[in-house]
Amino acid sequence: MVNIRINNTDLTVKEGTTILDAAKANNINIPTLCYYPDLDIKSDCRVCSVEIVGEKGLVTACSQPVWEGMEVKTNSPRVLNARKTLTELLLANHDDTCTACERNMNCELQTLANTLGIDENRFENVLEEEPLDSHNDAITRNANRCIKCGRCVDVCKNVQGLNILETMNRSHEMKVTPAYGKYLSDEECTFCGQCSSVCPVAAITERDNTDEVWRVLDDDRKHVIVQVAPAVRVSLGEELGSEPGSIVTEKMVAALKQLGFDGVFDTDFTADLTIIEEGYELIERIKEGGTLPMMTSCCPGWISFIEQRYPELIDNLSTCKSPQQMFGALAKSYYAKTENIDPENLHVVSIMPCTAKKYEAAREEMSVDGEHQDVDTVLTTRELGKMIRQMGIDFNELENTPFDNPFGITTGAAAIFGATGGVMEAALRTVSEVLNEEPLEKLDFEDVRGMEGIKEAELELAGNKVKVAVAHTLSNARQLAEKVKGGEKDYAFIEVMTCPGGCIGGGGQPYNTTDAKREERIRATYQVDTGMEYRKSHENPYIKRLYEEYLEEPLGEKSHKLLHTHYFSRN
Amino acid sequence: MLEKKLITARFDKINPLSIDDYVEHGGYEALSFALGMERVDIIEEVKKSQLRGRGGAAFPTHIKMMGVAKEEDEPRYVVCNADEGEPGNFKDRYLMENDPHQLIEGMIITAYAVRANKGFIYIRGEYDKPHSVLQWAIDEARKKGYLGKNILDSGFNFDIEIRSGAGSYVCGEEFALIESLEGKPGRTRVKPPFPTQEGLFQKPTMLSNVETFANLPHIVDMGGEKFAEIGTESSKGTKIISLSGNVKKPGIYEIPFGVPIRDVIEQLGEGTPADRKVKMVQLGGASGPIIPEYMTDLTIDFDRFENFDSKTGAGAVIVMDDRFDVFDILLRISEFFEHESCGKCTPCREGNLQLLKLVEKFVDRQSSEKDLANIESLARVMHQTSLCGLGQSAPTALLSTLQYFRNDFVDRIEHPESQ
Numbered sequence: 005m006v007n008i009r010i011n012n013t014d015l016t017v018k019e020g021t022t023i024l025d026a027a028k029a030n031n032i033n034i035p036t037l038c039y040y041p042d043l044d045i046k047s048d049c050r051v052c053s054v055e056i057v058g059e060k061g062l063v064t065a066c067s068q069p070v071w072e073g074m075e076v077k078t079n080s081p082r083v084l085n086a087r088k089t090l091t092e093l094l095l096a097n098h099d100d101t102c103t104a105c106e107r108n109m110n111c112e113l114q115t116l117a118n119t120l121g122i123d124e125n126r127f128e129n130v131l132e133e134e135p136l137d138s139h140n141d142a143i144t145r146n147a148n149r150c151i152k153c154g155r156c157v158d159v160c161k162n163v164q165g166l167n168i169l170e171t172m173n174r175s176h177e178m179k180v181t182p183a184y185g186k187y188l189s190d191e192e193c194t195f196c197g198q199c200s201s202v203c204p205v206a207a208i209t210e211r212d213n214t215d216e217v218w219r220v221l222d223d224d225r226k227h228v229i230v231q232v233a234p235a236v237r238v239s240l241g242e243e244l245g246s247e248p249g250s251i252v253t254e255k256m257v258a259a260l261k262q263l264g265f266d267g268v269f270d271t272d273f274t275a276d277l278t279i280i281e282e283g284y285e286l287i288e289r290i291k292e293g294g295t296l297p298m299m300t301s302c303c304p305g306w307i308s309f310i311e312q313r314y315p316e317l318i319d320n321l322s323t324c325k326s327p328q329q330m331f332g333a334l335a336k337s338y339y340a341k342t343e344n345i346d347p348e349n350l351h352v353v354s355i356m357p358c359t360a361k362k363y364e365a366a367r368e369e370m371s372v373d374g375e376h377q378d379v380d381t382v383l384t385t386r387e388l389g390k391m392i393r394q395m396g397i398d399f400n401e402l403e404n405t406p407f408d409n410p411f412g413i414t415t416g417a418a419a420i421f422g423a424t425g426g427v428m429e430a431a432l433r434t435v436s437e438v439l440n441e442e443p444l445e446k447l448d449f450e451d452v453r454g455m456e457g458i459k460e461a462e463l464e465l466a467g468n469k470v471k472v473a474v475a476h477t478l479s480n481a482r483q484l485a486e487k488v489k490g491g492e493k494d495y496a497f498i499e500v501m502t503c504p505g506g507c508i509g510g511g512g513q514p515y516n517t518t519d520a521k522r523e524e525r526i527r528a529t530y531q532v533d534t535g536m537e538y539r540k541s542h543e544n545p546y547i548k549r550l551y552e553e554y555l556e557e558p559l560g561e562k563s564h565k566l567l568h569t570h571y572f573s574r575n
Numbered sequence: 576m577l578e579k580k581l582i583t584a585r586f587d588k589i590n591p592l593s594i595d596d597y598v599e600h601g602g603y604e605a606l607s608f609a610l611g612m613e614r615v616d617i618i619e620e621v622k623k624s625q626l627r628g629r630g631g632a633a634f635p636t637h638i639k640m641m642g643v644a645k646e647e648d649e650p651r652y653v654v655c656n657a658d659e660g661e662p663g664n665f666k667d668r669y670l671m672e673n674d675p676h677q678l679i680e681g682m683i684i685t686a687y688a689v690r691a692n693k694g695f696i697y698i699r700g701e702y703d704k705p706h707s708v709l710q711w712a713i714d715e716a717r718k719k720g721y722l723g724k725n726i727l728d729s730g731f732n733f734d735i736e737i738r739s740g741a742g743s744y745v746c747g748e749e750f751a752l753i754e755s756l757e758g759k760p761g762r763t764r765v766k767p768p769f770p771t772q773e774g775l776f777q778k779p780t781m782l783s784n785v786e787t788f789a790n791l792p793h794i795v796d797m798g799g800e801k802f803a804e805i806g807t808e809s810s811k812g813t814k815i816i817s818l819s820g821n822v823k824k825p826g827i828y829e830i831p832f833g834v835p836i837r838d839v840i841e842q843l844g845e846g847t848p849a850d851r852k853v854k855m856v857q858l859g860g861a862s863g864p865i866i867p868e869y870m871t872d873l874t875i876d877f878d879r880f881e882n883f884d885s886k887t888g889a890g891a892v893i894v895m896d897d898r899f900d901v902f903d904i905l906l907r908i909s910e911f912f913e914h915e916s917c918g919k920c921t922p923c924r925e926g927n928l929q930l931l932k933l934v935e936k937f938v939d940r941q942s943s944e945k946d947l948a949n950i951e952s953l954a955r956v957m958h959q960t961s962l963c964g965l966g967q968s969a970p971t972a973l974l975s976t977l978q979y980f981r982n983d984f985v986d987r988i989e990h991p992e993s994q
Binding site for chain 1: 952
């Protein structure tokens with residue numbers, strides 16, 4: 005332990021602690037900008053500069069470990085002046101039209117400037133405007149807002165292992181960009197959007213589709229329905245000011261109704277359907293010697309990753325569409341037919357924790373009639389939050405409202421799709437009961453839960469020992485992909501989610517997501533599961549009815565047409 | 576005689592391309608002796624010599640050596656910083672061109688002491704001649720058994736590779752150099768960890784300047800105590816001065832520490848052409864302070880410079896006579912740093928451009944009191960908060976002129992019309 009003094013407080017902290025952590029643990033606030041919990045210490049922005057008594061220069065609190073007897077001043081005039089100057093410098097090379105910015109009032113730079121009381125910038129604005137990169141359906145980059153903090157570069161490189169974003173040039177011409185200043189769409193970007201979720205300003209955002217939704221909601225000819233992904237119900241509350249891990253399912257439904265949707269449905273329903281189709285696909289592959297290990301296909305970032313980097317593993321991917329796309333396909337066929345709506349006038353919106361879902365929905369093959377996309381518009385959790393705020397809805401005062409039917413009755417198995425290991429667990433609940441022909445004694449597969457990067461489990465299926473693996477983040481996924489590519493035959497089934505923690509940590513989730521918040525959302529996810537009447541997908545009565553009335557059987561002809569897809573090498 | 580030739584003693588006496596010449600003049604004797612010494616004893620001698628780094632930061636060399644020697648991680652590296660990009664400095668070039676084996680020998684001794692088996696010389700991109708001279712010398716040394724496996728039958732293996740920079744100034748900064756050596760853009764890293772702990776390829780790395788390594792054979796040869804008899808209380812040994820600007824005899828001069836700058840200019844440089852008045856002298860290079868003539872009594876000494884909130888730098892003395900204007904110099908320096916900043920940290924990336932814009936206002940006589948206050952405040956913040964030496968020292972010249980030539984600034988504000 006080391007004794008230090010910060011301002012006038014004597015503290016005893018662990019050796020090796022940084023000044024920032026020591027201060028934080030003792031309720032002393034030091035402003036930061038490039039610092040982000042769970043990411044590397046970059047020490048680029050220098051905003052957390054503090055004074056160590058007796059030292060000439062200032063040091064950055066984020067990177068400086070304490071030493072015995074260190075005396076730190078976090079708010080001396082010298083420090084305050086430095087902090088202010090640094091912030092002014094950043095603002096002077098930044099598009100500072102704050103009121104015309106999507107991060108207005110939710111921007112770390114703006115908050116910092118406000119905290120420091122900057123009312124006038126002493127420096128001339130030197131921004132040289134650059135065009136937007138809005139050449140893809142998922143993510144927009146606005147270099148004019150970028151403050152070169154390096155968080156996006158870090159997350160792309162170290163969390164996802166992709167290196168799509170890099171820094172280019174030097175001095176004030178230094179910028180964050182895909183290699184050679186190309187567009188994201190020119191690169192093997194999976195559109196996971198982790199870069200957007202760590203960006204402190206509005207330099208990287210999801211492509212904003214809220215206007216489009218407002219337009220169709222106002223159009224009387226349109227029948228507009230919405231589906232909501234499992235992970236959104238445990239994060240939307242947070243987006244709207246509640247504690248991380250708040251479960252707001254029924255208030256969310258009420259809000260969507262107020263926004264004017266004609267039907268508010270649950271992607272959990274098609275998550276259950278995915279489990280049936282994917283479960284039977286796995287059983288078929290095991291029984292008939294198909295390509296194993298089978299790998300999940302719910303996550304569009306992961307699909308892109310395989311198509312771009314491991315096309316030789318395409319046959320390992322389940323052919324099942326993701327729950328979002330299964331919903332879209334059913335909506336544009338089954339639902340349109342039973343409700344007697346011309347698909348031309350049916351607009352399907354989905355609320356996803358994800359930016360890559362925007363890309364997925366726009367994939368050419370995601371259309372059952374070849375004319376209309378199955379999912380017309382995808383909004384992130386953040387965009388839904390924005391619409392609720394725009395509407396002026398007092399979210400917490402809303403009356404709890406259940407989802408509409410026929411896609412409203414769901415199971416706990418579907419609810420856990422949002423967390424890493426959740427798809428695996430949901431599949432195992434169904435597959436083991438079907439194969440073992442007896443009810444499961446224990447529903448919880450603890451081995452595949454939690455934030456560990458790669459998880460493995462072994463279980464018995466129809467008398468055979470079967471090994472499964474679960475990975476989240478593409479760095480971890482790459483390890484599994486390499487193993488499979490190298491001929492590893494041990495695993496029968498692999499689940500991959502691109503984002504840390506799974507969809508609950510998706511690129512479209514509230515800003516400032518940290519591992520601590522991910523844990524809270526995961527906890528909430530399993531809480532939703534245990535509170536459900538049904539906890540196994542194959543017990544969902546509406547799924548049973550859907551097969552009886554329409555689909556006929558898992559992996560059947562209709563299923564193949566509507567619920568399964570194919571992949572392309574994009575290497 | 577002001578000069579004291581220690582590491583430049585063989586200049587003009589030997590053919591730098593002849594290893595035999597070097598050996599005849601006592602070369603590789605120190606290595607041979609060192610290989611028979613205990614490794615810690617070599618570091619002990621360096622400690623006694625009180626040798627401090629010659630690249631500008633003046634860090635005690637033995638502490639660095641000890642730092643690498645005590646690390647268990649392998650491999651360990653010895654890296655020579657021959658990027659000499661600081662405007663006004665050219666002494667490393669002379670050391671490499673005129674006595675390449677002295678550097679190589681210094682590196683081998685250091686490598687032996689810190690248990691490193693691989694060395695790199697990171698040489699400035701523009702240095703074609705020293706590059707080829709060094710490459711020749713390395714090849715010769717390898718042929719004669721001074722480099723490679725089992726050096727002089729000692730069982731010790733060490734070899735050196737030369738890597739060329741690509742013209743970036745910041746790659747002379749230790750971590751930017753290491754990044755560049757690894758094939759990455761030249762941008763510094765956050766400290767700690769220091770290079771001695773996690774340097775090249777994250778391995779313990781002994782990184783020093785050409786001149787520092789060149790001193791090693793002499794320390795082994797003379798013994799640390801004898802070496803420490805040269806120089807002053809705080810600064811032992813000799814320093815090579817790169818003398819340039821308005822002097823009759825520019826060039827490199829090796830002096831013992833403690834010589835006044837005025838003597839360097841007047842005696843070694845033989846004064847200014849046409850005996851004009853010296854207006855200012857910049858010390859260390861573009862990143863160093865600019866002092867007025869009346870301060871040239873200052874002696875070349877680490878601590879004297881330290882008191883003066885400056886580093887000796889690598890030993891450049893740039894003389895400017897009374898034909899020159901403070902703002903001509905400041906403009907060029909500001910343009911230089913605005914161009915060379917790596918862009919990683921805020922104060923350097925954004926600050927250098929803003930600083931340049933403010934200097935331009937003074938140059939154009941468009942400046943106000945407010946600009947004076949802003950330029951001073953910005954320069955101080957850059958100095959105090961920049962991540963590496965580049966940003967910290969970029970405003971040094973400006974800050975020193977604000978201190979010693981303040982009237983020039985005030986004059987520009989008060990007389991916007993006069994030329």
